[in-house]
Amino acid sequence: MTVVLHSGGRETKALCRKWALKGGKPFHKGALQERMRLPKGARGKNPLLRTWKQWLFIVAALLPVLCLIACTSVPPTRRGPTGKREPEIRVLLLEEADEVTIDFNGPVQVTAQGGFPLFDTEGAGSIDVSAQQSSLYFRQAPSGSVSTTDGEVVINPGKQSMLSIRGVSYPGRIVVSATAGRISLVNILPIETYLEGVLPHEMGDPGPHGYAALQAQAIAARTYALAKMRKRRYERFDVVATVMDQLYRGTEGAYRLATGAARDTRGRVLEYQDELVRAYYSACCGGHTSDIRRVWPEREPAAYLTGIRDIDGISKKTCCREYRRFRWRHSFSGRELGQIIRETLPRELGINEDNIGAFRDVRILERSASGRVTSIEIETSKGLFRVQGDRIRWVLMIDPENNQILPSTMFDISKSMEGNTASFVSITGGGNGHGVGMCQSGAIGMAKQGYTYQMILSHYYTGCRVKKEY
Numbered sequence: 391m392t393v394v395l396h397s398g399g400r401e402t403k404a405l406c407r408k409w410a411l412k413g414g415k416p417f418h419k420g421a422l423q424e425r426m427r428l429p430k431g432a433r434g435k436n437p438l439l440r441t442w443k444q445w446l447f448i449v450a451a452l453l454p455v456l457c458l459i460a461c462t463s464v465p466p467t468r469r470g471p472t473g474k475r476e477p478e479i480r481v482l483l484l485e486e487a488d489e490v491t492i493d494f495n496g497p498v499q500v501t502a503q504g505g506f507p508l509f510d511t512e513g514a515g516s517i518d519v520s521a522q523q524s525s526l527y528f529r530q531a532p533s534g535s536v537s538t539t540d541g542e543v544v545i546n547p548g549k550q551s552m553l554s555i556r557g558v559s560y561p562g563r564i565v566v567s568a569t570a571g572r573i574s575l576v577n578i579l580p581i582e583t584y585l586e587g588v589l590p591h592e593m594g595d596p597g598p599h600g601y602a603a604l605q606a607q608a609i610a611a612r613t614y615a616l617a618k619m620r621k622r623r624y625e626r627f628d629v630v631a632t633v634m635d636q637l638y639r640g641t642e643g644a645y646r647l648a649t650g651a652a653r654d655t656r657g658r659v660l661e662y663q664d665e666l667v668r669a670y671y672s673a674c675c676g677g678h679t680s681d682i683r684r685v686w687p688e689r690e691p692a693a694y695l696t697g698i699r700d701i702d703g704i705s706k707k708t709c710c711r712e713y714r715r716f717r718w719r720h721s722f723s724g725r726e727l728g729q730i731i732r733e734t735l736p737r738e739l740g741i742n743e744d745n746i747g748a749f750r751d752v753r754i755l756e757r758s759a760s761g762r763v764t765s766i767e768i769e770t771s772k773g774l775f776r777v778q779g780d781r782i783r784w785v786l787m788i789d790p791e792n793n794q795i796l797p798s799t800m801f802d803i804s805k806s807m808e809g810n811t812a813s814f815v816s817i818t819g820g821g822n823g824h825g826v827g828m829c830q831s832g833a834i835g836m837a838k839q840g841y842t843y844q845m846i847l848s849h850y851y852t853g854c855r856v857k858k859e860y
């Protein structure tokens with residue numbers, strides 16, 4: 391149910407204009423039913439003869455609704471050579487917020503569930519949103535008007551305006567919803583515009599000589615996003631705007647090369663046997679990419695994600711060797727590591743904190759062919775704890791306060807022992823990230839050597855092909 395408590399005079403007039411039928415009567419559900427009734431005496435006559443009259447009434451009655459749909463929908467996206475249109479993606483920007491302020495620099499239109507117009511504004515301003523259970527409350531500035539409604543609300547910027555949240559501008563429209571008094575915001579926008587907001591944060595600026603790496607990154611990010619859209623089509627959103635999926639910050643940090651790379655590769659995706667690839671990527675593989683089966687044993691394996699040596703075929707050198715964290719070292723006292731595992735082991739292994747005990751030792755049990763540690767054992771006064779796969783990075787955190795995990799599982803451990811307890815632990819390693827799929831710093835290294843984006847992608851995703859999706 392939607393209730394407009396109060397809206398400013400100008401907004402109310404605009405609303406009335408939109409919903410008025412001939413004669414200036416406000417349009418409402420009853421009015422629609424009234425206008426759709428058959429003309430008197432039509433029953434029993436030639437159905438074709440009376441149909442045009444019915445249609446006239448129906449078209450007249452639906453005209454305002456059709457106008458509203460035309461006004462509130464995003465302009466149609468362009469059709470590609472394959473005949474498919476560029477799709478829109480739903481990006482979760484914020485979840486479980488108490489309150490949120492949405493700023494805008496031009497007219498916006500706010501519609502409630504079913505396309506019912508809640509209010510619209512002219513000029514720059516802001517909307518403060520709060521929630522109680524599933525009800526949303528809106529306070530507009532500068533007018534001070536207040537509105538409330540149940541269910542989802544769509545905030546649609548006009549042609550020349552853009553919405554922004556906490557100082558970041560987002561193209562497209564924003565869907566606001568509330569569950570148990572907590573607010574969620576989902577940004578809906580054309581996928582190509584989304585990619586222009588992802589590339590600057592997922593790869594940074596490799597410079598003009600690294601352009602082919604940006605193009606490869608655009609294709610990997612597009613493929614990843616499209617695969618998520620298919621997988622999550624019945625959910626509220628397709629991707630989250632954080633590293634959980636791909637980092638997206640609206641128009642913030644956009645720069646010419648990244649935008650160009652997205653546009654130059656428009657609609658191009660990576661396929662394996664006519665299926666979209668699961669295009670994982672990470673910052674630096676340390677010299678050898680990972681086999682997905684050893685990193686995430688619970689996920690489906692793939693022939694193109696089994697791990698390769700990251701060697702440039704021409705120079706025979708490691709592609710990512712110039713990455714600043716190609717090699718790294720982190721050291722802990724036994725006491726520090728004890729504090730860390732008391733926090734991380736219960737969370738990662740689902741064990742009660744009381745059962746962890748005092749830290750004694752940490753040992754590597756197993757490695758994969760890529761040199762990554764696939765299994766470690768932590769010994770405490772209460773027993774042995776085994777940790778496997780990429781979870782190791784979340785257990786051996788380097789800075790739990792700032793949520794910094796171990797850069798990679800490609801590491802070795804050296805220790806100083808006092809009796810049966812490690813008093814000092816030093817971890818020396820290579821690479822940054824899970825290592826599955828494309829090595830971003832290696833891609834930049836290859837681009838600088840003159841490789842094309844097709845060559846870069848086929849190096850990291852064995853047997854995959856670039857295809858035009860739209």
Ligand SMILES: [Zn+2]
Nearest residue numbers: 675710829832
């Ligand atoms: Zn690499």
